Amino acid sequence: MSSMLKKLTLSVAALSISGAAFAGNGAVADEFKWMTFTVFGVIIAITMAITFWAARTTHTTSEFYAAGRSVSGIQNGWAIAGDYLSAASFLGIAGLISLYGYDGFMYSVGWLVAYITVLLVIAEPCRNIGKYTMGDILAFRNDPKKTKTVAALSTITVSTFYLTAQMVGGGVLIKTLIGIDYEISVIGVGILMLAYVVFGGMKATTWVQITKAVLLVTASLILVFMVWAPYGFSLPGYLGSVVADPDVQKQVAKLLGDKAATMTPEELGQRFLEPGLFLKNPIDQISLGLALVLGTAGMPHILMRFFTVPTAQAARTSVIWAMGIIGGFYVLTLFLGTGAAMLVGPDKIAAVDAGGNMAGPLLAQYLGGGENSLMGNFMLAFVAAVAFATIVAVVAGLVLAAASAMAHDIYVGVIRGDHATPKEQVVAARVASVIVGIIAITVGILAKGQNVAHLVALAFAVAASSNLPAVFLTLYWKKCNTTGIILGMIVGSLTAIGLVMISPNMTYPKAVIAGANKVLNGEPAVPAKEAAPAVERSSFMCELFALDGCVLAKPAQPASAEKPAKLGAAEKLAGLTAKLPTLEAALPTITDAVAKTAAEADITKVKKDIAAVEKAKAKAEADLKKFEGQTTSIMGLEKPFFLLKNPGLISIPLGFLLVILGSLFTRDKRAEEMWDELYVRQNTGINAEAASAH
Amino acid sequence: MSNPNINWEAIDTNPKFQALHRKKTVFLWGLMVISTVYYFLLPIGAAYYQDLFKIKVWGVVNVGILFALSEFIVAWTIAWVYSRKANKEFDAMAQDIINDVNNGRMK
Numbered sequence: 001m002s003s004m005l006k007k008l009t010l011s012v013a014a015l016s017i018s019g020a021a022f023a024g025n026g027a028v029a030d031e032f033k034w035m036t037f038t039v040f041g042v043i044i045a046i047t048m049a050i051t052f053w054a055a056r057t058t059h060t061t062s063e064f065y066a067a068g069r070s071v072s073g074i075q076n077g078w079a080i081a082g083d084y085l086s087a088a089s090f091l092g093i094a095g096l097i098s099l100y101g102y103d104g105f106m107y108s109v110g111w112l113v114a115y116i117t118v119l120l121v122i123a124e125p126c127r128n129i130g131k132y133t134m135g136d137i138l139a140f141r142n143d144p145k146k147t148k149t150v151a152a153l154s155t156i157t158v159s160t161f162y163l164t165a166q167m168v169g170g171g172v173l174i175k176t177l178i179g180i181d182y183e184i185s186v187i188g189v190g191i192l193m194l195a196y197v198v199f200g201g202m203k204a205t206t207w208v209q210i211t212k213a214v215l216l217v218t219a220s221l222i223l224v225f226m227v228w229a230p231y232g233f234s235l236p237g238y239l240g241s242v243v244a245d246p247d248v249q250k251q252v253a254k255l256l257g258d259k260a261a262t263m264t265p266e267e268l269g270q271r272f273l274e275p276g277l278f279l280k281n282p283i284d285q286i287s288l289g290l291a292l293v294l295g296t297a298g299m300p301h302i303l304m305r306f307f308t309v310p311t312a313q314a315a316r317t318s319v320i321w322a323m324g325i326i327g328g329f330y331v332l333t334l335f336l337g338t339g340a341a342m343l344v345g346p347d348k349i350a351a352v353d354a355g356g357n358m359a360g361p362l363l364a365q366y367l368g369g370g371e372n373s374l375m376g377n378f379m380l381a382f383v384a385a386v387a388f389a390t391i392v393a394v395v396a397g398l399v400l401a402a403a404s405a406m407a408h409d410i411y412v413g414v415i416r417g418d419h420a421t422p423k424e425q426v427v428a429a430r431v432a433s434v435i436v437g438i439i440a441i442t443v444g445i446l447a448k449g450q451n452v453a454h455l456v457a458l459a460f461a462v463a464a465s466s467n468l469p470a471v472f473l474t475l476y477w478k479k480c481n482t483t484g485i486i487l488g489m490i491v492g493s494l495t496a497i498g499l500v501m502i503s504p505n506m507t508y509p510k511a512v513i514a515g516a517n518k519v520l521n522g523e524p525a526v527p528a529k530e531a532a533p534a535v536e537r538s539s540f541m542c543e544l545f546a547l548d549g550c551v552l553a554k555p556a557q558p559a560s561a562e563k564p565a566k567l568g569a570a571e572k573l574a575g576l577t578a579k580l581p582t583l584e585a586a587l588p589t590i591t592d593a594v595a596k597t598a599a600e601a602d603i604t605k606v607k608k609d610i611a612a613v614e615k616a617k618a619k620a621e622a623d624l625k626k627f628e629g630q631t632t633s634i635m636g637l638e639k640p641f642f643l644l645k646n647p648g649l650i651s652i653p654l655g656f657l658l659v660i661l662g663s664l665f666t667r668d669k670r671a672e673e674m675w676d677e678l679y680v681r682q683n684t685g686i687n688a689e690a691a692s693a694h
Numbered sequence: 695m696s697n698p699n700i701n702w703e704a705i706d707t708n709p710k711f712q713a714l715h716r717k718k719t720v721f722l723w724g725l726m727v728i729s730t731v732y733y734f735l736l737p738i739g740a741a742y743y744q745d746l747f748k749i750k751v752w753g754v755v756n757v758g759i760l761f762a763l764s765e766f767i768v769a770w771t772i773a774w775v776y777s778r779k780a781n782k783e784f785d786a787m788a789q790d791i792i793n794d795v796n797n798g799r800m801k
Contacts, residue, residue: 102758106740109765113733116772120722236753243754274748275740275758282741289737293730313785316777323773327766677702683714684788686700686795 027177027352027361028384032377036178039381043215043389044192050207054200061425062689064201065132065404066307069691071206073314077321080305082209084111084296084326085216086394087169087357087387093330094363095356097337099251099346100278101271104337107279108330110289112323114296119319122297124312125475125682131689134303134467135409138474141674142482144418147470148409150489154466155300155405157493158459159398159436160443162299165455166398167444169357170391176353177361177384183445189388190441193396197403197433202308205396212389217325219364219386220332226367227339242338243269247345252277258560272341283543284644288457291648295460298467300401310691336360343367361387399436407432454505457646458497465492465651469659475682477663481671484663492655499647504640509630511639516620522568532557544650546641569617576610705795714787721779729772736765 028036058064071079089111096104130137135151167186174185196204231238242248249268253260255277260268271277279285296302306315340349340359343366352358364383368376407428412420420428466489473480473488500506535554537543542550567575583603590596632638681687705711739747739761747758 102762103740105759106736106762109736109762110733112766112769113729116726116729116769119773119776120726236755239759240754270750270754270756273754273756273759275744279737279740282737285737285741286734289734293733313781316780320773320777323770327770331763331766676706677700679715680702680705680711683711683718684705684791686792 027358027365028179028377028380029371032374032381033178035374035378036381036384039378039385040388043385046211047192047196047204047208047389047392050211051196051200051204054204054207058199058201058203059426060422061132061408061429063203064426064429065304065400065408066689067201067203067206069308069310069689071203071308071314073309073317074321075206075210076305076309076314076318078213078325079206079209079308080302080318080322081325081329082213082216082390082393083301083305083397084322085213085329085390086166087173087390090216090329090333090390091173091357091360091387092355094333094336094340095349095353095359096278097333098340098344098349098359099356100255101248101252101338101341102273102275103278105330105334106275108333110292111296112327112330113289114292114294115319115323115326117293117297118302119316119323121472121476122303123306123315123319126303126306126471127309127312127315128682128685128688129475129678130303130307132304132307132408133404134298134300134471135405135413137471138485139413141474141480141671141678142485142668143670145414146482147485148413150486151467151470152405152409152414154462154489154493155409156402156436157497158298158463158467159300159402159405160439161455161462162301162459163395163398163402163440164443164447165452165459166391166395167440168447168450168452170388170395171444171448173357173387173391174384176358177380177387182448186444187441189392189395190437190444192392193399193440194434194437196392196396197399197437198430201429202304202400205393205400206308208389208393208396212386212393213325215386216390217329219383220329220336220360223339223360223364223367224332224335227335227343227363238335239273239338242342243272245269245342247347248272248341251341251346258563272338281644283649284646287644287646287649290652291457291460291464291646293464294468294652295462295464295648298463298471299460300405300463300467301397303467303471304397304401304404307689312685312688336363339363340366395440399433399440402436403429403432406436451505451507454500454503454645457505458500461496461500461646461648461651462493464648465496465655466490469652469655473656473659473663475678477660478672478675478679479663480659481663481666481668483666483668484659484661487662488655488657488659491658492651495654496647496651499642499644499651501635502637502641503645503647504643505645506633506635506637506640508633508637508639509627510632512623512627516623518566519616519620520569520624522571523566525565526563528562529557529560531559544643546639546643569613569620572613573610573617576606576613580606580610700795705791708791708794710787710791710794714784714791717787718784721776725772725776729769732768733765736762 057068060068062068089108093104093108093111096107098104126137129140133151134155135148138147138151167189170189171182171185174180174189175182180188196208200207228238231241243266246265249265249272252268252271253263256263256268256271263271305318309315309318337359340363344359344362346356349356349359349362352362361380361383365371365376365380368379370376407425411428411432412418412425416424469488469492470485474485532554534556535551537551537553539550541547542552580603583599583606587596587599587603590599740758747756747761749757751757751760
């Protein structure tokens with residue numbers, strides 16, 4: 001096995017070299033790319049050493065799936081934090097804060113509160129009852145074959161959604177940062193992750209997560225120290241300087257549009273610290289909050305972490321540590337995000353990546369001394385390498401969860417009727433990991449350029465609507481039985497998926513085409529409007545579905561002046577290009593130094609504007625070409641029918657309801673007989689799976 | 695999976711186990727309700743009580759920011775309260791029951 005491992009390391013090394021050869025444009029300048037690859041190489045080497053070490057003690061099923069149940073509470077806490085602080089949350093939330101201020105920070109709160117559910121109702125009972133998978137918990141009192149099949153399907157569905165989002169996000173991220181081709185990034189992530197999982201199992205995955213979490217927290221602490229120290233660590237002093245920043249004020253003015261016209265710069269800056277710049281629909285937020293708070297406890301790769309510790313007490317300790325690390329990290333992102341907004345500027349952040357994902361890395365580059373400095377690029381390289389490690393490690397955890405469902409639940413539990421030999425089980429686990437890994441790479445490449453933002457929300461919604469009701473009611477409700485579990489899980493997950501398919505998350509060609517035409521052809525003038533009174537919505541259902549005859553609530557509108565027509569891209573471009581020679585011709589005639597600097601700044605600005613308009617024009621033209629002749633989404637809709645981005649508000653209660661109804665209308669003798677044992681065991685830990693001796 | 699040597703029903707109906715069950719249920723549900731209500735106050739406040747959230751209390755720091763930060767404090771406090779209670783009380787009660795089972799006093 002170790003020779004295979006060496007070969008793999010070599011091929012990975014070869015990949016990063018070939019990656020360097022293909023490197024095009026990225027946030028890192030070409031002259032500093034060697035440094036980025038060195039830092040990447042060092043981090044990859046460390047994780048490979050961990051895998052090599054872990055592979056020597058990974059022989060049995062318990063070692064492969066659960067690291068021999070020998071991970072301590074504190075170690076597991078760091079690993080959970082590592083699993084959770086995926087690229088989406090660590091780059092994404094800092095990015096949201098840098099672009100939208102308060103709303104981005106508010107968004108981060110739900111991700112921490114979610115762990116209260118994990119701590120209070122899931123962690124300890126799962127440790128006491130479960131073996132390797134969610135299916136084990138459900139099969140304890142319910143029909144083993146049926147529930148294991150449904151549990152495995154749900155686990156694989158949730159993992160695949162989350163995995164695809166990570167793979168695509170990771171590929172794009174690596175391309176944006178260092179310019180490696182998307183496909184090569186995805187294959188590189190896939191091969192590395194497979195090496196961790198196949199050779200080192202849960203032990204390697206856990207230690208890679210711990211390493212990455214420590215690196216991530218260290219990097220963030222250093223950045224926050226550098227951002228905050230000049231203000232003597234005063235919160236009002238620091239935020240006061242954020243709101244006084246002209247870039248921040250400009251960003252708020254851009255987000256508010258017409259409303260900003262009557263506001264002073266101070267008001268605009270202050271608005272950055274107030275809600276409503278990004279999250280506009282409170283019902284959607286509550287729906288997302290529900291999915292987070294209940295979905296985290298149903299995420300298979302998080303559940304699986306509780307089988308790796310020796311006791312229920314250690315499971316408890318691990319959640320406490322995870323909450324400390326995750327919460328502390330989100331507080332740090334407040335500084336990372338606002339710091340990036342103030343020092344780098346929202347405009348520049350959005351220019352590199354529209355979603356703001358580059359806020360953290362760009363802040364690191366700025367703090368190190370800027371674009372052309374050695375230190376700045378070293379810090380950028382470090383943060384980029386941590387981001388890369390994050391993606392690989394999170395994908396590894398997800399692949400392990402999906403592979404355990406496939407091998408342990410489906411193959412060993414259902415097909416072999418729990419009669420597989422220990423050796424056969426380990427082989428099955430490794431084979432399943434390779435299959436899931438290949439699926440992940442294939443899906444990642446196929447999904448290139450697709451809109452995958454909804455997949456993370458969908459993963460949490462399915463986990464909250466299908467996994468959590470089943471696990472929770474199995475653990476805490478005596479009457480719960482097989483029929484209820486199967487009914488609830490199937491209807492819960494299908495409802496969540498179905499609602500997302502008809503939600504605003506999907507791409508609707510008509511809207512894209514209309515937007516592109518606006519950019520290309522401009523907009524006609526809007527006549528002045530009289531003040532309009534507030535409109536009440538016709539019913540609550542209208543907030544959720546686009547039903548016939550629905551009137552949406554609208555606040556009172558003040559009278560507005562006539563808005564002039566907006567120019568199309570071609571006219572704008574022509575205007576700007578015509579202006580440029582005049583400005584340039586006038587430049588040599590200016591003798592006054594101050595006026596000369598101003599004129600030079602004008603020229604730079606016009607050049608920048610030309611580049612921006614050209615970019616927008618190219619994108620609009622590409623969109624028109626891509627959606628030519630299409631009028632409906634893949635579901636055949638012209639516009640969303642379900643109006644929330646997150647389906648949780650409907651699918652979660654439905655999942656619970658169907659488990660309850662299915663259980664009440666049928667009788668299951670085994671489920672009732674096993675209740676006493678399940679309930680005593682989950683509360684006392686008698687007969688829990690023991691740690692293997694090492 | 696079931697262990698024939700242990701009479702689970704007898705443990706379940708034992709007063710010691712019932713006491714543990716009652717204490718845990720009340721405590722866990724109490725904490726769960728507090729944390730859920732407190733969490734959803736944030737999006738509700740941000741959407742419907744913006745005037746309150748905008749009040750500046752400490753330099754430019756407004757009620758909204760302090761409230762969002764307080765969400766972290768409350769989450770950590772709940773975690774700390776639970777782990778203290780579980781370490782001090784629930785673990786001891788469970789250990790007592792396990793000892794009784796091992797000594798054959800609870801059959």
